[in-house]
Amino acid sequence: MIAESIKRTKERLHKVKRQRQTQRRQRERRDAFNISLVGYTNAGKSTLFNALVKARAYAADQLFATLDTTTRQLYLGEAGRSVSLSDTVGFIRDLPHGLIDAFQATLQEAVDADLLLHVVDAANPNFPEQIAEVQRVLGEIGADHIPQVLVFNKLDALGPERRPPQLQDVYELDGVATPRVFVSARGGEGLAQLRQVLAERVIASAPTAPEAVEMTADFPDNHASSF
Ligand SMILES: Nc1nc2c(ncn2[C@@H]2O[C@H](COP(=O)(O)OP(=O)(O)OP(=O)(O)O)[C@@H](O)[C@H]2O)c(=O)[nH]1
Numbered sequence: 001m002i003a004e005s006i007k008r009t010k011e012r013l014h015k016v017k018r019q020r021q022t023q024r025r026q027r028e029r030r031d032a033f034n035i036s037l038v039g040y041t042n043a044g045k046s047t048l049f050n051a052l053v054k055a056r057a058y059a060a061d062q063l064f065a066t067l068d069t070t071t072r073q074l075y076l077g078e079a080g081r082s083v084s085l086s087d088t089v090g091f092i093r094d095l096p097h098g099l100i101d102a103f104q105a106t107l108q109e110a111v112d113a114d115l116l117l118h119v120v121d122a123a124n125p126n127f128p129e130q131i132a133e134v135q136r137v138l139g140e141i142g143a144d145h146i147p148q149v150l151v152f153n154k155l156d157a158l159g160p161e162r163r164p165p166q167l168q169d170v171y172e173l174d175g176v177a178t179p180r181v182f183v184s185a186r187g188g189e190g191l192a193q194l195r196q197v198l199a200e201r202v203i204a205s206a207p208t209a210p211e212a213v214e215m216t217a218d219f220p221d222n223h224a225s226s227f
Pocket residue numbers: 039040041042043044045046047048088089090091153154155156157183184185186187
């Protein structure tokens with residue numbers, strides 16, 4: 001009887017732990033400032049994701065386990081806090097019909113974002129059409145109201161005659177004046193400016209959430225196992 005009781009208690013404990021983990025994940029999403037990388041396929045989203053996250057990977061490690069595989073914490077020193085950065089699937093024209101549902105499901109991350117980092121392959125002569133296509137899909141999934149920062153990537157691949165006079169300016173995107181930063185995700189140029197622009201956005205739109213305090217108070221078990 002005692003063995004049976006221990007077993008049942010253990011099962012209950014396991015269930016409670018799982019529920020708490022789910023709750024914590026939801027809370028993290030709600031409290032965090034969520035940034036999603038979106039853009040046409042091959043624009044360099046994943047390369048940029050890695051470049052940004054690696055820069056401060058030390059701060060991120062502890063929270064990785066509780067987030068999706070494509071989401072990482074990104075510490076923005078200029079804003080004094082972390083944000084949550086998600087890589088997403090690349091947009092592409094004329095997606096086969098059978099794939100549209102699966103594609104849109106994976107883009108749910110983008111719909112929930114506070115800010116979209118719209119990555120563009122600036123070295124591709126078709127970039128204006130690609131931007132238009134991404135805008136169209138964002139409209140379709142209901143993410144066209146989310147503020148954007150445009151990242152014109154592959155700066156290193158632009159000839160000297162196409163190099164912009166400054167790395168940071170404003171681009172008119174469907175009638176909206178949108179901050180734009182030129183970067184080379186591969187070489188690292190412009191990433192400091194991008195972090196600065198992101199930090200300004202975070203400071204402007206979200207009060208600092210007392211995440212650490214809340215986690216300690218509500219989830220001592222998870223907290224302890226994370227460090
Ligand atoms: N020259 C140059 N190439 C880059 C740069 N960033 C990414 N690339 C290359 O562009 C290609 C696509 O990069 P990814 O990061 O996989 O692009 P993505 O947007 O994640 O692509 P999907 O996942 O297919 O949507 C790779 O060959 C990268 O090495 C850059 O700054 N300069």
